[in-house]
Amino acid sequence: MTSKPLFRVLAPLAPAVADATVQIWFNDQPLDVPGGRSVAAALLAAGVQRFRATPVTGAPRGPYCMMGACFECLVEIDGVPSRKSCLVTVQDGMRIHSQEGARDLPFDADQASPHATQENAHGR
Amino acid sequence: MVAEPVDVAVIGAGPAGLACATRAAQAGLSVVLLDEQETVGGQIYRAIERSDAQRREILGPDYVAGAALAAEFARSGAAYVPNASVWQVTRERSVHYLKDGKVGSFEAKRVVLATGALERPFPIPGWTLPGVLTAGAAQILLKSAGEVPMEPPVLVGCGPLLYLLGWQYVRAGVPIRALVDTTRNDDRWRAKRHLLSALRAWPDLRKGLQLIRTLREAGVPIHEAADDLRIEGAPGEDGTERAHALSFSVRGVPQRIEANVILLHQGVVPNTQFSWSLRAAHRWDDAQLCFTPQTDSWGELDVTGIFVAGDGGGIAGAKAAQAQGEVTALAIIAQLEAIDQATRDRAAGPLLRRLADARRIRPFLDSLYRPRDENRVPQDDVVVCRCEEVSAGEVRRIVALGCEGPNQAKSFGRCGMGPCQGRMCGLTVTELIADARKVPPASVGYYRIRPPIKPLTLGELAGE
């Protein structure tokens, strides 16, 4: 879910190769983002504002400190939940999901048991 | 975990860590510098090695000074472990870290904690909304990603870092919606007491005045003596709530400014996670309104062989941090007998003078930019523990039930038990409890900090 971005990239005088656009997936939607930066910076420049919902009330949160201290920028990257997106460099092909409530670690993705589709952890 | 022996383990690659590691390595000691980021520089010199001419022009000469430091470190022979998240330092000087999903450790003869500072919490209504970031965060976006707000932001709070950010935005051609400054005339009067020492630090003082003058000349609307700060949310295009406006009042007159990026800053405070986890003695600094670890003049804690260098020992800025890093290195070099004490003292002389010079302006700045009580000890409806969404009112309620300190607050509710381990709420909770109990913060104390200081999963600990 993207909106008009909160941040934009300053037009560089000489575009660096490292900053070239990469394609990632955010909540299963393809998204072009500038490369050569943290996932958080890339998502902010691409219009993502809501990175996660809190485990207690489901309130929307986005990056706050950008230096690994606040734990607000947590997202799931390539199946691993609770990654600090401000400290991970964005790579082409990354599959990123917003973290909804308490991290969801389904114990068996295949099994069709009541626990396999965990109820959303909002409010827990 | 097989531990690697080393003479000196330095944690944090900001100016203090770089200077310390460089000096110690130049003296022939085996040194390792561990840092969480990919490149050296810490926060103040973040991404210095990757920044291009355009970025350096925007960020200014102080930033560029970091390049020389980084280059000298690269030549020094010290080992450098980037992308390493140190999650425990023991009193026996084991340093445990995580890199690329694997745990590792060093056994060091001496450890230097150079983990710098954190932004002071700024608990005002609405501070948890998406679109609200710290001024430091905005600087990191500028330094490491060349990113600026799409629409004109509002800068809120006080302190040199806030004005520096504004100055950098003006140089980058980023329009600023407003600077909402909480500084009042009362603060200026109080700070005058320290004016004499500030004048002896005239270059720093002039630099600061230039920052603000640049903002005025660029036509940035500046509101001073702002009270009753409140951030309003509204649904964005995708329907989720985010920052929409800042309301405040100036001498009773209400104001409201719409913006979707609101940047907060009211000073930085020492990052004391490691020093608390080592059960080192700390003191409450009433001028800087924070806890600082107690060290001797070389930076050594009351825990043998472990030192603090840089802002982590008390806020004094990058130049002071660099000087301190060298002073600590000299102490260690002498302790490990690579030089004698006379040599150490001779070398330390000019550094200690440089340190004193760099610290001279602090009492003035600390007084002038003392964060407002209402922005440190908020009203009941404000969330103080962001991770667990515990409000100030909830903390006051717990105190009324007999809870006397932050650790009991942790046990009564969940305040301080979230992933940030009190970085965003510790000082607020200490001051809240002190205020509610009518006792000094020093007697209330701080959260008991336990490892892992940085995230570690069960799988990583298990060695998978």
Place this chain on the structure above:
Amino acid sequence: MNSAVANEADVLVIGGGLHGSSSAFFLASRGARVTVLEADYVGRHASGVNAGGVRTLGRPLPEIPLALMSREIWHNIVETIGDDAGFVASGQMKIAESEAELDECRARVALLEAHGFAHEKIIDRASVLELEPALAPHVTGAIWVEQDGYALPYRTTAAFRRAAQAREAVFHEGTPVQRIEQRGERWYAQTPSGTFSAGHLVVTAGAWAGELAQQVGEPVPVYPEGLMLMVTHRVAPFCRSTLGATGRPLSFKQFDNGTVVIGGKLIGIADLPGRHGEVDFARLVRSANTVVDLFPHLRHLGINRAWAGVEALTSDSLPVISPSRRASNLTYSFGYCASGFQLGPGCGKLVSELVLDGVASLPLDAFAIDRFGAVATA
């Protein structure tokens, strides 16, 4: 600082943990005037930071009647102290990971049945996985106790304290007892805040009780251990019961808020004079390994915090719940070997019986203070 004798009470209780608070509660409920002297704050040490297991499963035989009696109180905790203490009767399970381990479990249950105890039951693999589908499939079976569960340790201790205070018990925190002395029939406890006295003295000072027993001239082989626990970040619910394992140390439970507490008799470092427990992370690796083996999907779960509580262990792994053999009007209740939480309510009641009636309603011979023979004092 006054040296005059303060606070003449009927009973002085030294140590404001769960056992002290519970003893104070039951004593005060029967009309005794009780003063509790606590060196730090109530619930600061083992009582406030343990894993919270309310467990009759796996107890040494002599403890079983006490644990079963205590469990009755747990199941009526609200009526007793006016607070539910966060108690959840989630059931406790001790998992077997091989046929050999399951045989051990069977032998254990048979032994209990021979002694007339039926609370532990063997359940097969299918039943285990039905109760806990998230467990790794290699489990072979388990011992299951349906009426066990877990509670919140600090809250429980604070609740007993408040209930005791509601019955006129007085608590002094930040009041370490340096010296105890009996003059005639009265006991005197010297603290930096002055001297307290009472007709009867109860020692529930946990890891620090050994020093007091030594002062009375009946040294006990009790020693401190810093037992380690970790709590994780929140995770969506996947486990309801509290778990232990047969072949390796483990205590594991997921709380309502989604966090998981992991422990299992893992020894860190206890600093008795410093009143602090220190974590040895290298040893926690074992715990992490056990969890990831049993719940592979948790390998990405973050550890929020690890800590060590100061526990009191005795040489025979049984507590001391006993009148003194050297002096009159002195009762001990300490040395619970990291298994004292569940016993807190019940043993508080037994202490009140020893003090007020001179005899307890359950056999306590196995817990006598003079059972150890010659003890080398540290």
